[in-house]
Amino acid sequence: xxxxxxxxxxxxxxxxxxxxxxxxxxxxxxxxxxxxxxxxxxxxxxxxxxxxxxxxxxxxxxxxxxxxxxxxxxxxxxxxxxxxxxxxxxxxxxxxxxxxxxxxxxxxxxxxxxxxxxxxxxxxxxxxxxxxxxxxxxxxxxxxxxxxxxxxxxxxxxxxxxxxxxx
Ligand code: ROI
Numbered sequence: 001x002x003x004x005x006x007x008x009x010x011x012x013x014x015x016x017x018x019x020x021x022x023x024x025x026x027x028x029x030x031x032x033x034x035x036x037x038x039x040x041x042x043x044x045x046x047x048x049x050x051x052x053x054x055x056x057x058x059x060x061x062x063x064x065x066x067x068x069x070x071x072x073x074x075x076x077x078x079x080x081x082x083x084x085x086x087x088x089x090x091x092x093x094x095x096x097x098x099x100x101x102x103x104x105x106x107x108x109x110x111x112x113x114x115x116x117x118x119x120x121x122x123x124x125x126x127x128x129x130x131x132x133x134x135x136x137x138x139x140x141x142x143x144x145x146x147x148x149x150x151x152x153x154x155x156x157x158x159x160x161x162x163x164x165x166x167x
Contacts, residue, residue: 005070008108009041011138012065012080013121013130015101021061022046022165024087024100029065031083032102037070038079044133050161052127053095061165064105064133073107077117080104105130111145120144125153128162 016024025046033040044064051057069076080102087100105121112119124130125147131154140151
């Protein structure tokens with residue numbers, strides 16, 4: 001019998017601003033939870049948010065999912081890209097509108113610096129649409145490797161333009 005990998009905790013950011021974002025986020029959640037070697041631990045409320053970056057695009061719906069997984073970070077990324085593609089994601093305009101964006105925000109307490117995968121997500125400290133839903137599913141003293149504790153980052157990043165969507 002081959003020993004299986006240990007379980008790691010990871011946090012995934014979900015965002016959508018094309019089509020039916022609420023439906024897309026719900027569908028992506030099911031797809032992630034349905035992956036082999038992935039289990040959902042918690043899912044944040046949905047937030048409506050003003051676009052960061054170019055303003056000539058619709059508002060976003062954002063959420064954060066906390067999982068445990070036996071997939072390596074690169075394998076998890078590959079699976080998430082498959083789910084993005086299955087939801088009609090076309091990679092074209094940088095910072096443009098998208099049907100579904102899935103980002104690995106944190107993977108265990110690891111610092112990963114590869115051409116296609118940087119963890120923690122480099123923009124995490126600047127993005128209210130990530131930090132606030134993250135705080136809904138993580139301990140406030142969660143260390144964000146290289147960046148400080150979640151509570152400190154939250155204090156420095158006001159929830160401008162962020163609205164909980166009633167469900
Ligand atoms: N802005 C918001 N509010 N939410 C996102 O998920 C999001 N994603 C992006 C950019 C274009 C940077 N802006 C965003 O990729």
